[in-house]
Every structure is written in structure tokens, then in C-alpha cells.
Amino acid sequence: MGRIERHFQDIGYLDTLAGQDTAVHRLDPRAKLVTTLAFIATVVSFGKYEISSLIPFLFYPLYLLAAGNLPAGYVFRKVLLVSPFAVLVGIFNPLLDQEIHIRIGALALSGGWVSFVSILMRFTLTVGAAMTFVAVTGFNTVCMALERLGAPRFFAIQLLFLYRYLFVLVEEATAMVRARSLRVFNGRGMGLPAYGSLMGHLLLRTLDRAQRIHSAMWCRGFDGSVRVMRPLSFGRREFAFVLGWVAFFAVMRFFNLPSYLGSTLSEFMR
Amino acid sequence: MHMADALISPVVGAAAWAATAGAVGHSSRKLREELDGHRIPLMGVLGAFIFAAQMVNFTIPATGSSGHLGGGLILAALLGPQAAFLTLASVLTVQALFFADGGLLALGCNILNLGFFPCFVAYPFIYRKIAGGHMKRWRITTGALAGAVAGLQLGALGVVLETWLSGISELPLRTFLFLMQPIHLAIGLVEGLATAAVVLFVVKARPEILRETEPATGPALSPRALAAVFLGAAIVLGGGVSYFASVRPDGLEWALSRISGPGAPGSTAGEVHDIAGDLQDRTAVLPDYGFREGGRREPAAATDGTPDGSATGAGKAVSGLVGGLLTLLIAGAAGFFLKRRHNAAARGGPAGS
Amino acid sequence: MSHHIVEARDLHFTYPDGTQVLRGITFRITHGESVAIVGANGAGKSTLLLHLNGYLRPVSGELRVGDSPLTRENLRMVRRAVGLVFQDPDDQLFMPTVFDDVAFGPLNLGLPPEEVTKKVEAALQVVGALHLKDRPPYRLSGGEKRAVAIATVLSMSPDILVMDEPTSNLDPRARRTLIELLKGFQHTKIIATHDLDMVMDLCRRTLVIREGRIIADGPTERIMRDGQLLASSNLEIPLGLRGCPVCGEGTG
Numbered sequence: 001m002g003r004i005e006r007h008f009q010d011i012g013y014l015d016t017l018a019g020q021d022t023a024v025h026r027l028d029p030r031a032k033l034v035t036t037l038a039f040i041a042t043v044v045s046f047g048k049y050e051i052s053s054l055i056p057f058l059f060y061p062l063y064l065l066a067a068g069n070l071p072a073g074y075v076f077r078k079v080l081l082v083s084p085f086a087v088l089v090g091i092f093n094p095l096l097d098q099e100i101h102i103r104i105g106a107l108a109l110s111g112g113w114v115s116f117v118s119i120l121m122r123f124t125l126t127v128g129a130a131m132t133f134v135a136v137t138g139f140n141t142v143c144m145a146l147e148r149l150g151a152p153r154f155f156a157i158q159l160l161f162l163y164r165y166l167f168v169l170v171e172e173a174t175a176m177v178r179a180r181s182l183r184v185f186n187g188r189g190m191g192l193p194a195y196g197s198l199m200g201h202l203l204l205r206t207l208d209r210a211q212r213i214h215s216a217m218w219c220r221g222f223d224g225s226v227r228v229m230r231p232l233s234f235g236r237r238e239f240a241f242v243l244g245w246v247a248f249f250a251v252m253r254f255f256n257l258p259s260y261l262g263s264t265l266s267e268f269m270r
Numbered sequence: 271m272h273m274a275d276a277l278i279s280p281v282v283g284a285a286a287w288a289a290t291a292g293a294v295g296h297s298s299r300k301l302r303e304e305l306d307g308h309r310i311p312l313m314g315v316l317g318a319f320i321f322a323a324q325m326v327n328f329t330i331p332a333t334g335s336s337g338h339l340g341g342g343l344i345l346a347a348l349l350g351p352q353a354a355f356l357t358l359a360s361v362l363t364v365q366a367l368f369f370a371d372g373g374l375l376a377l378g379c380n381i382l383n384l385g386f387f388p389c390f391v392a393y394p395f396i397y398r399k400i401a402g403g404h405m406k407r408w409r410i411t412t413g414a415l416a417g418a419v420a421g422l423q424l425g426a427l428g429v430v431l432e433t434w435l436s437g438i439s440e441l442p443l444r445t446f447l448f449l450m451q452p453i454h455l456a457i458g459l460v461e462g463l464a465t466a467a468v469v470l471f472v473v474k475a476r477p478e479i480l481r482e483t484e485p486a487t488g489p490a491l492s493p494r495a496l497a498a499v500f501l502g503a504a505i506v507l508g509g510g511v512s513y514f515a516s517v518r519p520d521g522l523e524w525a526l527s528r529i530s531g532p533g534a535p536g537s538t539a540g541e542v543h544d545i546a547g548d549l550q551d552r553t554a555v556l557p558d559y560g561f562r563e564g565g566r567r568e569p570a571a572a573t574d575g576t577p578d579g580s581a582t583g584a585g586k587a588v589s590g591l592v593g594g595l596l597t598l599l600i601a602g603a604a605g606f607f608l609k610r611r612h613n614a615a616a617r618g619g620p621a622g623s
Numbered sequence: 624m625s626h627h628i629v630e631a632r633d634l635h636f637t638y639p640d641g642t643q644v645l646r647g648i649t650f651r652i653t654h655g656e657s658v659a660i661v662g663a664n665g666a667g668k669s670t671l672l673l674h675l676n677g678y679l680r681p682v683s684g685e686l687r688v689g690d691s692p693l694t695r696e697n698l699r700m701v702r703r704a705v706g707l708v709f710q711d712p713d714d715q716l717f718m719p720t721v722f723d724d725v726a727f728g729p730l731n732l733g734l735p736p737e738e739v740t741k742k743v744e745a746a747l748q749v750v751g752a753l754h755l756k757d758r759p760p761y762r763l764s765g766g767e768k769r770a771v772a773i774a775t776v777l778s779m780s781p782d783i784l785v786m787d788e789p790t791s792n793l794d795p796r797a798r799r800t801l802i803e804l805l806k807g808f809q810h811t812k813i814i815a816t817h818d819l820d821m822v823m824d825l826c827r828r829t830l831v832i833r834e835g836r837i838i839a840d841g842p843t844e845r846i847m848r849d850g851q852l853l854a855s856s857n858l859e860i861p862l863g864l865r866g867c868p869v870c871g872e873g874t875g
């Protein structure tokens with residue numbers, strides 16, 4: 001229960017962050033969405049033992065973080081907090097793949113460790129990018145972008161409604177759980193029968209609410225399609241943003257910058 | 271359990287996205303045809319309900335652990351499969367965007383695993399066959415249990431297959447299956463119980479709600495359509511895999527080598543594998559941690575695991591490390607300056623600009 | 624033709640689950656009147672209000688808005704002419720931002736974008752919520768939500784304002800602000816409420832409903848002094864009319 005509540009507070013906070021007004025915030029959401037998807041696709045397309053060539057990709061989330069004036073510590077903590085599945089599955093790699101992959105002096109690293117680190121890198125990059133993307137865009141605007149990019153309108157509207165009523169329903173559920181916990185003694189009352197009727201009540205109330213919302217919509221001329229006035233404009237700045245970043249991803253995909261820097265440096269030292 | 275971007279290869283992700291997009295489009299079209307306006311707020315609010323439902327636990331007798339409602343099955347029972355699928359897709363999208371549960375690329379997989387199976391398989395072929403239109407206690411309970419278990423088993427199988435096909439994790443197929451399926455059997459039973467409890471309450475309190483949706487749903491997705499969807503996904507996946515393997519040997523090579531395994535020597539997949547290996551030797555996209563004099567790329571230790579432990583190998587590794595640190599530094603500094611500039615602008619600039 | 628007149632003739636209504644709620648409601652409200660509808664919980668006030676713009680159709684009886692009976696053909700017109708503000712603003716504010724929400728109605732009317740913007744801003748200005756334009760509705764206080772909910776209806780330029788418990792859940796100050804706001808409106812107003820002090824301030828005429836029937840219809844002054852009548856509807860004489868317990872003097 002704590003987890004969901006924390007998530008819920010996070011949503012509110014992300015919304016606040018998305019309400020800022022910086023150059024990246026002002027960009028058309030489609031540009032940011034497309035770029036972020038390109039970013040994630042590029043990152044996951046690397047081989048599983050890749051570490052060093054993934055590093056330059058940090059530029060993108062860091063750019064969003066800095067240009068969007070987001071709190072780095074918060075984003076970093078959130079990325080750490082949500083990694084269980086990736087870590088859980090990835091942690092088997094060092095056990096299962098013990099062949100030596102690279103040696104640095106006396107230190108030998110098995111392929112498993114390398115690929116595990118690679119998984120963690122991917123995780124940080126993809127989650128970090130997605131989070132910073134939402135934080136500089138805002139959920140509602142993401143929905144508009146989805147719709148403009150061809151997602152069914154029905155689906156986009158449905159997302160908007162879900163998001164809107166998340167806040168109301170989570171509050172209702174919290175109140176009900178609290179009311180139950182005040183009347184539970186020695187764990188009695190926490191069982192399935194009470195649960196069934198508690199959730200059942202919440203469900204019925206939810207259905208009634210849906211009915212009332214529909215009547216409120218109907219009263220204001222709702223005829224089956226939801227209209228939103230939100231001019232989006234894909235201008236030169238957006239083109240520059242998308243092209244610039246995609247070109248960067250493409251170059252970094254095929255050219256290992258860290259490796260190049262490292263060898264140049266060692267050559268120079270010599 | 272949610273798939274994560276970090277464990278998924280682009281082909282698997284894209285194939286799942288394609289299949290999901292198809293299913294979302296199909297469901298949206300279906301719903302638009304029979305559109306009655308009250309569905310729109312209903313679906314949205316029920317999606318929010320699924321979130322809220324995850325905050326409410328009940329204790330499972332004699333175990334000391336607790337469970338909660340999962341969502342797929344009860345949504346399907348209330349809304350019919352298409353609307354329930356769209357609603358679950360929205361729930362998962364919100365989770366991917368805000369909770370970082372899964373990720374954007376893995377979203378397709380997650381919608382398939384957690385949305386498609388319960389709504390288009392478990393509900394119409396199991397729950398409704400057993401409990402549909404009945405108000406009897408045992409029928410609803412059995413239907414909910416069987417439906418939830420089946421949906422979650424399929425979903426877990428989806429996770430395992432997608433992870434295995436992506437080849438990022440080293441977990442062997444069988445081990446992974448043995449890990450996932452029993453866990454999800456337990457989760458399925460708990461979810462089935464929770465679903466049954468809520469449905470039974472609704473049946474008693476407001477039977478018209480379930481009766482209303484039951485007949486309106488009609489055949490959800492005929493077995494033929496279901497087969498077509500699976501076939502489509504398989505073709506996309508298969509086609510994608512071989513295409514990708516021919517141009518980008520990457521991590522998939524590993525997965526392919528398993529598919530073509532000892533059971534099917536000389537199969538087409540095996541050939542693809544050979545070609546892939548060959549290509550890889552030439553292009554060497556796989557780990558190259560170093561450069562030789564003149565900057566020519568050199569194929570380094572690849573998936574065959576031959577360790578490159580020579581002195582040059584160590585040199586390469588070191589240069590990779592140093593370069594990595596350097597890049598990190600640059601990225602950090604760039605971010606720092608950008609932020610500084612931004613803050614300065616915010617402080618010094620005129621209010622309004 | 625004037626849309627400002629609402630007339631109900633022997634309305635009966637039963638919910639699909641068999642709950643009989645309205646059992647013969649008759650009244651006529653004319654141009655510019657401000658009328659309160661009071662009654663116990665479950666008396667049928669909200670149900671009646673939903674009839675006034677055609678959302679619910681009576682099982683029998685007739686509703687007239689303007690000069691003609693409500694039919695399928697003039698439903699659109701009636702929906703625009705009768706602006707209904709719901710009891711729970713969370714039900715009314717369903718769009719992502721305040722602006723989108725206030726624009727929802729005008730956009731459905733098919734108005735061009737410039738005019739929509741103008742109407743939205745004008746409506747928000749009237750309720751003093753223009754500065755909330757870009758906020759999401761779940762981030763508003765109760766009073767702000769209520770003000771915006773009223774704006775969502777005003778932006779459609781209704782002739783008749785119908786409100787369900789507009790002062791519930793408001794703190795005294797927000798309640799006062801709202802009452803002053805409503806006082807300024809020229810619309811015909813129909814307000815269902817338990818807040819009898821507000822009724823004293825705002826409405827000349829009061830209808831009392833009990834078990835789906837109108838048991839009293841007359842000047843607010845008279846009804847509010849009829850302790851027996853009020854008690855029979857689970858209501859109490861408003862504080863403003865009670866004698867002062869300290870100094871022993873009655874007001875008015």
C-alpha cells in the first residue's frame with residue numbers, strides 16, 4: 001500500500017515539474033516523444049556486453065534534466081527505487097556466464113558481470129529518459145501527442161479520464177482502508193469477506209460516479225466525441241531537436257566515443 | 271510482473287508493440303461502432319479504480335501474506351473484453367510513464383502479457399464459459415479462479431518467452447519457467463479469490479450491473495481471430511528476427527543459437543545463425559573496447575567467450591574505462607553548465623521572459 | 624421566444640431498479656425568478672433537477688422549457704439553455720485543465736476556436752478564476768472547484784442556472800463569496816439545497832419536496848417561519864430567523 005501511495009505523490013510532483021516553463025517544456029510533445037522513443041530503441045539495440053558505448057547516451061537524459069530544470073537527486077532516487085525486476089533477472093547473469101570476458105591487469109571480469117552491468121546501464125538510461133521526458137512534458141500533453149501521432153482517439157481520451165480520476169479514487173480507497181484499519185482487531189476483519197464487500201462498495205461507488213460524470217458531460221452537449229482545443233505546432237525548433245538528437249544517437253550507435261577518447265588519450269600520454 | 275526495457279531487444283519490443291497496436295486499434299474500432307457515450311467515462315474511472323484497488327489488501331488465511339485485486343478479469347466481466355483491454359492498456363501506460371514499471375519499449379509486451387491474455391483469452395474462453403450469465407456462487411468462484419490462473423500463467427509465459435527471445439538475460443528458458451510459472455500460479459489463485467469476492471458482492475448488491483454487460487459483449491474474439499493475432503505476432507517476430515539477425519547480429523545471435531539448438535541442426539534458423547556469425551566476424555559490432563594503431567576497429571572477444579586476455583586486450587579494456595570516465599565527466603559538466611545558465615537566466619532575466 | 628420559463632406538469636419518475644422517486648411534481652418558474660428547492664435527504668431533489676434539462680425523462684407528465692414541451696428535437700436547445708451545476712465538482716470537472724473543462728461545452732456547440740477562447744475567459748473572469756486557467760482540476764481547493772464548475776456552465780451562455788447544493792463543503796468565506804456571485808447573476812435560478820440561510824439571502828420563492836411530492840410552494844419568508852412544515856422535511860428554521868439566544872431578541 002505504501003508503494004502505491006508513494007507513486008501517487010510522485011505523480012503529483014511530476015505534474016508540478018511538468019508545469020514549469022523552459023525551452024524544453026515548450027517544445028511540441030510529439031518532438032520529445034519521438035526523440036525519446038528513438039533514444040530507447042537505440043539504447044536497447046546494443047549488444048549485451050556493451051558498456052562503454054552506452055555511456056554517451058547519458059547525454060540525452062542529462063540534457064533534459066538540466067535544460068528542463070529538474071531536480072537530479074529526485075530523478076536518480078526514483079530510478080534506483082524502481083529497478084527490482086531488472087536487477088532480479090539480471091543478477092543471474094554473473095552466476096550463469098562465468099567465462100572471462102575482459103581483463104584489466106589482475107582483475108578478470110566474467111561475461112556475466114559485464115552483461116549485468118550492461119543491463120543496469122540500459123535500465124538507468126531507459127527509465128531515466130522516460131522519467132525526464134514525462135517531467136518536461138506532462139501526462140495530459142503526452143496523451144495529446146499520442147493522439148496526434150495516430151493512437152486511436154478513443155484510447156487517448158480514455159487515458160485522460162483515467163489520469164483525472166486517479167486522484168479522486170486513490171483518495172476514496174485510502175479513506176476506506178483507513179476506516180477499516182480503525183476497526184480491525186488482531187487481524188480480524190482483514191480477511192476476504194470484508195475485502196469483498198469493501199472493494200465491492202468502492203466499485204459500486206465508482207460506477208455511480210461514472211454515471212454522474214456522464215450526465216455532467218451530457219449536460220454540456222457531449223455527443224460521443226471529446227473535443228480538446230490545444231494547438232500543437234511542430235516548427236523549426238522541433239525539427240532541430242529531433243534531427244539533432246537522432247543524429248547524435250545514430251553516430252553514437254556506430255562510433256564508440258569513450259573508446260576513441262580513451263585510446264587517443266593513451267596515445268597522447270605515450 | 272512487468273517486462274522492463276533493459277531486458278528486451280528492439281525486435282521483441284517492436285513486435286509486441288505492433289501486435290498491441292493492432293489489438294488497441296481493433297478494440298477502439300469495435301467500440302466506436304457500438305458507441306454509447308457512457309462508456310468513455312466508465313472506462314476511465316474503472317481504470318483509476320484498478321489503481322485504487324491495488325492499495326487495498328486482504329490477508330490470506332494461514333499464510334500471513336496478503337493479496338489484492340489484479341484487474342484484468344473483473345474489468346472484462348464489467349466492461350466486456352474490448353473495453354477492458356483498452357482500459358488495462360491505459361493503466362499500463364500510466365504505470366510505464368509514471369511508475370517506471372516496465373518502460374516505453376516494453377509497454378507492448380506488458381500490454382500483451384497483462385491485458386491481452388486476461389481479456390481476450392481467460393475471460394471469453396474460461397470465465398464466461400464457466401460463470402457467464404450465472405449468478406451461482408460456485409460457478410462464479412470457479413470461473414474467477416480458473417480465469418485468473420489461466421490469464422496469469424499465460425502472462426508469465428509471455429514474460430519468459432519475451433525475455434528469452436531478447437537474449438539479454440542469461441537465464442535458461444527452463445529455469446526461468448520453473449521460477450515464474452509456480453509463482454504466478456499462487457498469484458493467480460489469490461487474484462481469483464479476490465475477483466470472486468468482489469463479483470459476488472456486486473451480484474448480490476446490484477445484479478443488473480453484470481447482467482447489463484454480459485449479453486452486450488457478444489463473442490469477444492472468435493478462436494479464428496485469436497489464431498490470426500497469434501500468427502500475425504509470430505510472423506512479425508519471426509520476420510523481424512531473421513531480418514534483424516541478418517543486419518545486426520547483436521544480442522539476438524545468442525537467442526538464435528538457442529532456437530536453432532541441437533534439436534534442429536541445419537534448419538533455416540541455423541543458417542541465419544551462421545550468416546549472422548559470419549557477418550559479425552566481419553563487422554564486429556560486438557564489444558570492441560579498443561582501437562589498434564590507426565584507429566582500425568578490431569574484433570574483440572565475442573559471444574563464443576574466447577577471452578582476450580593478452581596485454582593488448584588489457585590495454586583496450588583500460589582505454590575503454592578511461593574513455594568512459596572521460597565521457598561521463600563531459601556529460602556531467604555539460605549538464606552542470608546548462609543548469610547553471612538556466613538558473614542564472616531565471617534569476618537575472620526579466621520576469622516574463 | 625423566451626427560454627427562461629420552466630414548467631413541470633405532474634412529473635412522475637421511477638429509476639430502472641424500481642425506486643419510485645417523483646410522484647407528481649407540478650410548478651411553474653418564470654423569467655428571472657430565483658427559486659429554492661428544499662427537502663430531506665432522498666426526497667428527490669437531485670432527481671428532479673436532472674429532469675429540468677432533459678437528462679432524465681419522466682415516466683409520465685410533461686416538462687416545458689420556454690414555450691414548448693421538451694421533445695427529442697429541441698433537446699439540444701434545452702441542454703444549452705439550462706445550465707446544470709452538479710453537487711460534486713469532481714463529477715463536473717473531468718477534463719485535464721480548467722481551460723479544457725470550461726471549453727468543453729462551447730466546443731461541443733461547434734463554436735469556432737477564437738470564440739471559444741473568448742467565452743472561456745469571460746466565464747472564468749466572472750467567477751474570478753481566470754488565474755486558474757492552466758491548472759488541473761484536482762489541484763484546486765473546494766471553493767475554486769465550485770467556482771470553476773459554475774464557469775463550465777456559464778461559458779455556454781445558459782438562460783437558466785440549475786444548481787445542486789452549491790454551498791456544500793465550502794468554508795464560510797468561500798460560501799459567502801459564492802452567494803455574492805450568484806446574487807449578481809441575472810439568470811433564472813433554481814437551487815436545490817439544505818442551506819436555508821443561503822435560501823434566505825438568495826431566493827424569493829421556495830419549493831418543499833417530500834417523498835417525491837411538492838408539499839409547499841411559496842414565498843421564502845413564509846415557509847422559513849413554518850417550523851412544523853420544515854421539521855416534517857428534516858429541516859430547521861434558519862439561524863438568521865431564530866431569536867438571539869443571548870439577548871433574547873428575534874431578528875425581523
Ligand SMILES: Nc1ncnc2c1ncn2[C@@H]1O[C@H](COP(=O)(O)OP(=O)(O)OP(=O)(O)O)[C@@H](O)[C@H]1O
Pocket residue numbers: 638639640642644662663664665666667668669670671
Ligand atoms: N441512479 C439511481 N438508481 C436508483 N435509485 C436512485 C438513483 N439515484 C437516486 N436514487 C434514489 O432516489 C431517491 C432520491 O434521490 P435524490 O438523489 O434525488 O435525493 P436528494 O433529494 O437529492 O437527496 P440529497 O439531499 O441527499 O441529495 C433516493 O432514495 C435514492 O436512493
Ligand SMILES: [Mg+2]
Pocket residue numbers: 668669670710787
Ligand atoms: Mg441530491
